[in-house]
Amino acid sequence: MSRPPSSKSEAAADAHVTLPPGWTKEYSKSQKKVYYYHHKTNARQWHVPTVTEAQNPQLAAERARRKTLEESAGGNTEGSSNSNSNSNSNSKSNLGASHTYGYHSRKLNNWLKAHLIKTKGKPRGNVLDLACGNGGDISKWNILGVKNYVGVDVARVRLEEAQRRVEGFKGLRFERWSFFKVDLGEEGLEGRVEECRREGGKSVWRWTGGDFRIGFKFDVVSCQLALHYMMQSKEKARNCFKTISDNLREGGTFIITTMDSRYVLERLMGLGGDLMDGKERVIEIGSEGLCSIKVPGETVRRIFSRDEPLTSENWYGLKYEFKLLDTLEPGAGAPPGSNVSVDLEESLLPLELAKSVMEEYGLVLQERLNFSEYFQKHKDDCTDKVDWRNMNVAGVEGNMEQTEWDISRIYCTAAFKKVRGAGGSAAGGVGHISDKDFALGLMRLRKIHGAEAVNNMSREKKIALIKKL
Structure with a gap:
């Protein structure tokens, strides 16, 4: 607030x-x-x-959620490498936040992302951070020692916060950094984008025409707690996968954290009753509405239908409403609803079905783990900077409430590898076009249809029109 x-x-x-x-x-x-x-x-x-x-009020609310999840859980990843400094910082943070129900689960989420970045990232490599928000993961990439960092988000206000975070960071190891304002699901990374670069010792925002051109492919593409917002439709999802593949080098890694569709399915089945009756189902986690997943009757019907089963072609748009409270009641003097951490509509990403679509773009699933599984697998292979014991996740061995542990089980992590010879096919079978032909075609399209109209087109529509020129 x-x-x-x-x-x-x-x-x-x-x-x-x-x-x-x-x-x-x-x-x-x-x-x-x-x-x-x-x-x-x-x-x-x-x-x-x-x-x-x-x-975009929904996005504004989502950015507030990400700030809660990332900044309040940031702990030792932002500060000095000195363990005493980290301990003191964590203790102070704990005094202010431990009263919230999600405190330890947010710390667990933050540790998991730090560990994921450390193990899947590449020191001295190039990283593309999609839906980077206010830069909550910048310190993690800096600790890894990446060479070039590029953050992409749809909200300029958050990118400006991320820019200030980079500029004020002590011991920054990036040789090059930039931020781009662009809507991943709608535009890909081509078209008219707003860019922040370091020029003459100052950070300058300017518009750049044509494609998103950074001059290199990325070793790692990361999308944390946001990919489910791109799954609203087939077009958005495929635009997203295509963009990721086009900007990821062969052999590179794509890492995500998102809602675990297996958990949602398991909980829906546990509710019992006739799942085809068209009625809304509510998955309650904790007491008194602390955390809930509200699944519309149509989504439930689509998930469990035998007449029209879900396939790799029709799984898009499985909508639900996710709500998470920090406390059961607003604090003293706070306005109504200020205790709400998340209250948004999202869409499931069922990787069992989506992985075949992602493979069309060369993104092959390597590992998928629920947050609880990830912790059990990796809790003993930590270093000082990503040791859960130093990041206020100690509750997982006693202090974390069962409700917090249950909330963590909502999410999963997944890692994909970019393989050779894929990523050229666009959505709907439009086919591949070279970067040069695409750039030349865009220039002609803008003369015919106008720059604004072309910029609002999907990549698939642009390619289809270019092929007709």
Whole structure:
């Protein structure tokens, strides 16, 4: 939650602002302050909604969730390599956060990502961090010692936070870094993108025409707690897989953390009853609505239908609503709903079905583990910088509540390898086109249809039109 207006002039300015659609002005009796509420996403904030938040309130809420998951769990990965400094930092963090139900589970999530990056990343390599948010994983990549870091996200406000994080980082080991504002599911990484680069000792944001051109392929592509937002449709999913493959070198690694569809299926089956009755099902984790997965009747029907079983062609758009509370009630003086960590619509990524589609783009599944399985497998092969004992995950051997452990089981991690000779086929059988022909074709399309219209097209549509020129 951002701070409330600190002066009468700020409050007066707020009073005369026309709010974007979906936002309303509310009043907190306990704080005696005005706050702003978005009814669709349950986002709550003290400051007047920005343009970015107005355009995509769901994304604004998701970025707030990622900040909670990443920053509050950041612990020792942000600080000095000195173990005493880390211990002191963690102790202070614990004093402020241990009252929340998800504290240790967030610490476990953070340790897992740190370990995943250490073991799957490449020192002195090139990394593409998709849906990087405010840069919560930058310190992990810096500890690994990657040479070139590129962060991509749809929200400029978060990229600016990530930019400031890099600039203020002590002991930064990146030789080169940049950030790109682009919608992965809609555009791929081509078209008109906004880029932040270091120029003349300053960070400069500018628009770049044509394709996303960084000058090299990546050794690792990472997408943490975000890939499920690209699975809303076949087109979005395939755009995403194509973009990842095009930017990953042969032999490179793609790593993800996402909702574990096996867990959701297991819990749905455990609810019993007629799963084809079209009724909504709610998976409760913990007591009093602490964590819930609300699955619409249509999604349940699609999952369990025998007449129209799910296949590698029709698994897209398996929607559900995920809600996670930090505490059962808002803190003293906090506005209603401020205890909500997550309340968003997501889409399942059933890797059993999706892996054959991903293989069309050369992305071959190497390993998939539930968070609990990952911890049991790797808890004893840690180094100082990624030792769960130093990252306030100690609760897993006594202090972590069963509910927190259950929440961690919601997620899984997966690693893919890019193999030779794949990644050229576009969605819907459109086929491959060389980078040179694609760039030349884009120039001609923009003259015919206009730059804005072409930039709003999917990659598949662009290729199809270029082939007709």
